[in-house]
Amino acid sequence: xxxxxxxxxxxxxxxxxxxxxxxxxxxxxxxxxxxxxxxxxxxxxxxxxxxxxxxxxxxxxxxxxxxxxxxxxxxxxxxxxxxxxxxxxxxxxxxxxxxxxxxxxxxxxxxxxxxxxxxxxxxxxxxxxxxxxxxxxxxxxxxxxxxxxxxxxxxxxxxxxxxxxxxxxxxxxxxxxxxxxxxxxxxxxxxxxxxxxxxxxxxxxxxxxxxxxxxxxxxxxxxxxxxxxxxxxxxx
Amino acid sequence: xxxxxxxxxxxxxxxxxxxxxxxxxxxxxxxxxxxxxxxxxxxxxxxxxxxxxxxxxxxxxxxxxxxxxxxxxxxxxxxxxxxxxxxxxxxxxxxxxxxxxxxxxxxxxxxxxxxxxxxxxxxxxxxxxxxxxxxxxxxxxxxxxxxxxxxxxxxxxxxxxxxxxxxxxxxxxxxxxxxxxxxxxxxxxxxxxxxxxxxxxxxxxxxxxxxxxxxxxxxxxxxxxxxxxxxxxxxxxxxxxxxxxxxxxxxxxxxxxxxxxxxxxxxxxxxxxxxxxxxxxxxxxxxxxxxxxxxxxxxxxxxxxxxxxxxxxxxxxxxxxxxxxxxxxxxxxxxxxxxxxxxxxxxxxxxxxxxxxxxxxxxxxxxxxxxxxxxxxxxxxxxxxxxxxxxxxxxxxxxxxxxxxxxxxxxxxxxxxxxxxxxxxxxxxxxxxxxxxxxxxxxxxxxxxxxxxxxxxxxxxxxxxxxxxxxxxxxxxxxxxxxxxxxxxxxxxxxxxxxxxxxxxxxxxxxxxxxxxxxxxxxxxxxxxxxxxxxxxxxxxxxxxxxxxxxxxxxxxxxxxxxxxxxxxxxxxxxxxxxxxxxxxxxxxx
Amino acid sequence: xxxxxxxxxxxxxxxxxxxxxxxxxxxxxxxxxxxxxxxxxxxxxxxxxxxxxxxxxxxxxxxxxxxxxxxxxxxxxxxxxxxxxxxxxxxxxxxxxxxxxxxxxxxxxxxxxxx
Numbered sequence: 001x002x003x004x005x006x007x008x009x010x011x012x013x014x015x016x017x018x019x020x021x022x023x024x025x026x027x028x029x030x031x032x033x034x035x036x037x038x039x040x041x042x043x044x045x046x047x048x049x050x051x052x053x054x055x056x057x058x059x060x061x062x063x064x065x066x067x068x069x070x071x072x073x074x075x076x077x078x079x080x081x082x083x084x085x086x087x088x089x090x091x092x093x094x095x096x097x098x099x100x101x102x103x104x105x106x107x108x109x110x111x112x113x114x115x116x117x118x119x120x121x122x123x124x125x126x127x128x129x130x131x132x133x134x135x136x137x138x139x140x141x142x143x144x145x146x147x148x149x150x151x152x153x154x155x156x157x158x159x160x161x162x163x164x165x166x167x168x169x170x171x172x173x174x175x176x177x178x179x180x181x182x183x184x185x186x187x188x189x190x191x192x193x194x195x196x197x198x199x200x201x202x203x204x205x206x207x208x209x210x211x212x213x214x215x216x217x218x219x220x221x222x223x224x225x226x227x228x229x230x231x232x233x234x235x236x
Numbered sequence: 237x238x239x240x241x242x243x244x245x246x247x248x249x250x251x252x253x254x255x256x257x258x259x260x261x262x263x264x265x266x267x268x269x270x271x272x273x274x275x276x277x278x279x280x281x282x283x284x285x286x287x288x289x290x291x292x293x294x295x296x297x298x299x300x301x302x303x304x305x306x307x308x309x310x311x312x313x314x315x316x317x318x319x320x321x322x323x324x325x326x327x328x329x330x331x332x333x334x335x336x337x338x339x340x341x342x343x344x345x346x347x348x349x350x351x352x353x354x355x356x357x358x359x360x361x362x363x364x365x366x367x368x369x370x371x372x373x374x375x376x377x378x379x380x381x382x383x384x385x386x387x388x389x390x391x392x393x394x395x396x397x398x399x400x401x402x403x404x405x406x407x408x409x410x411x412x413x414x415x416x417x418x419x420x421x422x423x424x425x426x427x428x429x430x431x432x433x434x435x436x437x438x439x440x441x442x443x444x445x446x447x448x449x450x451x452x453x454x455x456x457x458x459x460x461x462x463x464x465x466x467x468x469x470x471x472x473x474x475x476x477x478x479x480x481x482x483x484x485x486x487x488x489x490x491x492x493x494x495x496x497x498x499x500x501x502x503x504x505x506x507x508x509x510x511x512x513x514x515x516x517x518x519x520x521x522x523x524x525x526x527x528x529x530x531x532x533x534x535x536x537x538x539x540x541x542x543x544x545x546x547x548x549x550x551x552x553x554x555x556x557x558x559x560x561x562x563x564x565x566x567x568x569x570x571x572x573x574x575x576x577x578x579x580x581x582x583x584x585x586x587x588x589x590x591x592x593x594x595x596x597x598x599x600x601x602x603x604x605x606x607x608x609x610x611x612x613x614x615x616x617x618x619x620x621x622x623x624x625x626x627x628x629x630x631x632x633x634x635x636x637x638x639x640x641x642x643x644x645x646x647x648x649x650x651x652x653x654x655x656x657x658x659x660x661x662x663x664x665x666x667x668x669x670x671x672x673x674x675x676x677x678x679x680x681x682x683x684x685x686x687x688x689x690x691x692x693x694x695x696x697x698x699x700x701x702x703x704x705x706x707x708x709x710x711x712x713x714x715x716x717x718x719x720x721x722x723x724x725x726x727x728x729x730x731x732x733x734x735x736x737x738x739x740x741x742x743x744x745x746x747x748x749x750x751x752x753x754x755x756x757x758x759x760x761x762x763x764x765x766x767x768x769x770x771x772x773x774x775x776x777x778x779x780x781x782x783x784x785x786x787x788x789x790x791x792x793x794x795x796x797x798x799x800x801x802x803x804x805x806x807x808x809x810x811x812x813x814x815x816x817x818x819x820x821x822x823x824x825x826x
Numbered sequence: 827x828x829x830x831x832x833x834x835x836x837x838x839x840x841x842x843x844x845x846x847x848x849x850x851x852x853x854x855x856x857x858x859x860x861x862x863x864x865x866x867x868x869x870x871x872x873x874x875x876x877x878x879x880x881x882x883x884x885x886x887x888x889x890x891x892x893x894x895x896x897x898x899x900x901x902x903x904x905x906x907x908x909x910x911x912x913x914x915x916x917x918x919x920x921x922x923x924x925x926x927x928x929x930x931x932x933x934x935x936x937x938x939x940x941x
Contacts, residue, residue: 052276054281055284059284117394119394126335198837200828228839
């Protein structure tokens with residue numbers, strides 16, 4: 001029997017006037033479980049615990065949360081990666097309003113994603129088959145299109161904490177560059193015009209928390225740098 | 237419940253995965269008042285987990301490729317109970333749908349000539365099985381489902397589709413004529429229960445792999461649409477047909493794409509032998525999934541399994557080299573390291589057949605309209621009810637789906653249903669409004685959970701259900717075991733009917749959602765069990781020790797499970813494609 | 827696009843560029859002054875005054891002052907928009923900052939060309 005102490009952020013607006021941390025003991029039988037497994041075990045002790053989850057394999061982006069101080073996906077984070085002093089502390093993603101327990105309101109995050117017009121724009125009449133794209137041009141989308149919208153990056157970004165309504169945030173900017181980099185997209189100029197203000201892109205201060213936490217190993221800071229280069233090339 | 241709020245739409249699409257979003261896109265473009273209702277944010281739907289690709293004769297890897305060859309493979313793969321008119325529709329309309337996806341921005345991998353990359357997948361052939369292995373699966377690395385789902389969501393944003401995200405559909409609302417006129421749904425965030433009125437209700441709720449203990453499916457795959465349809469009294473077709481994917485990661489159950497074998501990987505037993513050469517001399521590791529899964533189980537049962545307990549086999553990829561792995565299978569490398577602690581560039585991945593796909597579902601025609609046989613066995617349309625994607629049984633997959641055909645099914649039939657609903661709405665449809673008692677009927681089960689005061693809780697009941705299904709209705713099945721399973725399920729149903737929801741709060745109550753999901757799992761499990769017990773033959777994914785052969789005399793038929801009497805009927809398979817000759821059932825070998 | 831009227835160049839790109847160019851000017855000026863001090867260990871008032879008596883040094887210094895003003899405004903404007911969420915307080919602080927910068931700049935010019 002090896003018990004793990006789990007400290008959980010709890011808040012139910014119907015019953016709690018303020019959030020608090022609650023302690024649980026979970027018997028892991030010494031296995032190196034994923035954090036999500038531990039959450040399921042806690043939920044069997046307390047049916048009321050709320051958290052999001054879906055694919056449990058790191059591709060749907062549901063269970064982004066703050067584990068011992070670092071954002072990540074609970075389903076692909078083994079305990080051995082996060083445990084400090086034999087204890088697991090779980091909190092919701094920082095910087096977004098909490099709906100209940102580990103569930104945050106992601107509206108602001110999604111709004112920023114929608115703002116960058118995250119869809120291919122091409123007014124040239126479509127050919128009868130696919131639009132051709134060279135493997136080299138397609139390679140430019142690698143490291144960009146894989147984003148799962150888990151919000152681990154944006155909610156680890158101080159610039160996004162201070163201006164979530166104006167700064168697009170690393171996730172949205174990664175997608176902005178995904179379309180800027182796509183050889184099939186024709187709206188480059190319009191996209192850049194939307195991004196040249198002092199907040200949308202330029203509030204990034206290169207802190208690189210986004211890179212440190214991305215569960216998919218993507219690099220939003222590099223994408224932001226590329227957008228800046230494009231803006232500079234376009235305007236000078 | 238006179239205080240209950242109601243929302244009215246032309247069409248309500250329940251489910252935000254590939255098929256739901258494709259149908260919604262069609263309707264949003266037409267300007268119909270449409271909403272997608274999804275229990276998760278749409279890009280968290282299970283389509284996102286599809287890896288290998290979308291199979292379609294776009295003639296990229298082979299300019300001579302022909303959709304008829306694809307249709308042949310599909311019909312043969314389904315062990316001849318796929319409806320041939322539906323397979324014809326899917327395979328011939330497929331290229332249009334795939335090109336549309338590309339035009340929408342899906343980042344397909346490419347060949348040097350700039351066309352979409354296609355890889356070989358299981359059960360694919362050229363020239364009606366005579367021309368060797370085909371490479372027909374269009375791929376975006378090994379993240380095709382992710383790329384497809386995000387592309388569809390993005391284009392729905394572009395077309396201003398209305399989304400009811402994190403809403404949970406509880407039950408269908410039928411009017412006095414038996415037409416479906418909407419549903420009851422709950423806004424998960426607030427807990428508010430709302431009556432949604434609609435002239436077209438589309439079930440795009442995906443599969444139900446969570447009836448098994450070991451599955452590649454997401455935790456949200458609880459057969460909600462099937463449960464709703466069964467409770468509303470509609471029959472479900474071919475529900476005994478569950479695909480076990482050959483390569484789920486041992487222990488974790490996460491999927492390893494068939495594309496691994498398409499790229500040249502193969503399975504080995506504990507002696508390092510490439511055993512599929514014995515079971516399928518021609519297609520080897522790229523035989524149909526049912527064939528490969530059975531072969532693996534036989535290897536394990538005959539003592540040639542790997543590991544301490546000899547209970548799995550290995551998927552060998554290291555000979556492909558780091559370049560191919562990082563370019564074509566980057567997601568697999570990631571998953572293997574995370575869930576199997578194995579770097580596939582150096583060591584083989586431990587794999588075991590794992591529940592993957594529900595071939596059965598709500599019977600529909602190619603327009604997505606739900607079908608219900610009348611007392612004479614003639615197909616009747618169910619007014620107002622549609623189904624698409626995995627929740628539907630058109631049936632293009634018959635008794636066993638081919639790899640890559642699921643994504644194609646989603647987009648082709650999602651689109652078809654969208655187009656049909658648009659024209660039907662244009663022509664005008666009027667159904668009787670639901671009465672207060674009709675709505676009350678749909679409220680019954682949520683009321684029961686809300687009023688429950690004591691009893692067993694959801695997690696333990698769910699575990700019992702999954703264990704029963706895993707033990708009695710797995711890759712190989714037999715009478716006595718299934719008899720026992722059916723009996724256990726009957727007892728379990730009573731326990732679930734008296735189960736208890738301790739947490740009655742309203743704000744984002746996931747316990748309530750899981751309780752409602754358990755009802756649906758129960759419906760699907762019971763339908764599966766009874767259908768599996770009654771189909772006394774082996775066909776496709778349904779494999780019985782006691783009836784090891786295919787029985788075309790009695791069972792070249794769809795099964796139809798009728799929930800009211802818990803009875804299994806039969807329905808004729810369509811053998812009348814419109815533009816090609818039908819494919820005669822043959823002995824199925826690879 | 828997020829609209830703003832209180833930032834320097836009305837565009838994030840120009841602010842960003844100004845910030846970097848002004849930084850280069852300030853770095854060069856700092857290097858020069860530090861270097862000058864190192865090479866003149868027994869520096870007296872006459873030499874120091876002589877240096878600033880030359881036109882090129884006055885221009886260089888003015889350039890540095892202008893760069894410092896722009897750099898400070900862009901930087902402090904960013905800080906105020908990050909941390910001061912009440913519009914009234916933010917505007918007031920921004921006004922104080924811009925006035926101070928203006929005063930220091932004019933004073934600097936007076937020091938350079940006066941006396």
